[in-house]
Amino acid sequence: AQSVSQHNHHVILSEAASLELGCNYSYGGTVNLFWYVQYPGQHLQLLLKYFSGDPLVKGIKGFEAEFIKSKFSFNLRKPSVQWSDTAEYFCAVKDGTGNQFYFGTGTSLTVIP
Amino acid sequence: KAGVTQTPRYLIKTRGQQVTLSCSPISGHRSVSWYQQTPGQGLQFLFEYFSETQRNKGNFPGRFSGRQFSNSRSEMNVSTLELGDSALYLCASSTGQGAIYGYTFGSGTRLTVV
Numbered sequence: 186a187q188s189v190s191q192h193n194h195h196v197i198l199s200e201a202a203s204l205e206l207g208c209n210y211s212y213g214g215t216v217n218l219f220w221y222v223q224y225p226g227q228h229l230q231l232l233l234k235y236f237s238g239d240p241l242v243k244g245i246k247g248f249e250a251e252f253i254k255s256k257f258s259f260n261l262r263k264p265s266v267q268w269s270d271t272a273e274y275f276c277a278v279k280d281g282t283g284n285q286f287y288f289g290t291g292t293s294l295t296v297i298p
Numbered sequence: 299k300a301g302v303t304q305t306p307r308y309l310i311k312t313r314g315q316q317v318t319l320s321c322s323p324i325s326g327h328r329s330v331s332w333y334q335q336t337p338g339q340g341l342q343f344l345f346e347y348f349s350e351t352q353r354n355k356g357n358f359p360g361r362f363s364g365r366q367f368s369n370s371r372s373e374m375n376v377s378t379l380e381l382g383d384s385a386l387y388l389c390a391s392s393t394g395q396g397a398i399y400g401y402t403f404g405s406g407t408r409l410t411v412v
Contacts, residue, residue, distance in 0.1 A: 189407070210376050219400055221403075228301075228302075228388075228403045228404060229388065229390075229401075229403040230398045230403070230408065231401070231402075234399070234400050255362075256342065273342065275340065277341075283386040285343055285346075285354050285356070286343060286401070287343070288333075288341035288342075288343075289340060290338075291340050291341075292341035
């Protein structure tokens with residue numbers, strides 16, 4: 186079975202700092218990759234997704250992620266965070282052979298004004 | 299366009315009871331998946347329904363079951379509740395089986411077992 190690791194459980198940043206959240210997965214074949222965000226009191230929302238092509242994908246609210254196949258990674262980045270980015274971030278992987286999504290355990294981001 | 303609607307939002311049950319949770323997907327979405335979210339485990343996949351048939355199942359005991367109706371609405375049932383079943387249960391819908399383009403999530407049902 187696929188496993189998804191998010192090594193940063195809690196991240197605290199000041200506004201305008203740069204963000205990078207790590208995501209690694211175990212499956213070596215074709216994958217679809219996603220980042221979801223859960224703002225306080227809200228439901229999970231899709232930030233961005235990768236299927237194929239350009240490994241650098243851009244999502245909403247200035248977020249981007251880079252797929253590095255050789256490292257089994259799909260790290261999320263944002264050049265300058267805002268207080269409103271305070272949320273929990275989940276990486277998810279769907280392998281090409283099955284219909285199941287595998288989610289990481291999430292990274293809690295707190296941005297200090 | 300209405301989102302994914304889950305009812306009820308909150309539930310408190312006692313051990314040994316059973317519970318039924320409901321999910322109405324986005325109009326036109328035929329796939330409904332259920333997840334259990336807990337602080338320590340993150341999101342864990344329960345099952346997926348597509349066209350009234352269970353297409354995929356996670357690693358949960360048989361006490362967890364579900365069904366999907368012809369209008370794509372889905373229900374999840376947990377029998378003989380245990381304290382460890384306390385969690386946020388999320389429903390997610392997608393256009394096709396396997397949610398290849400990603401999910402739209404509901405706000406969840408917070409279940410507390412006492």
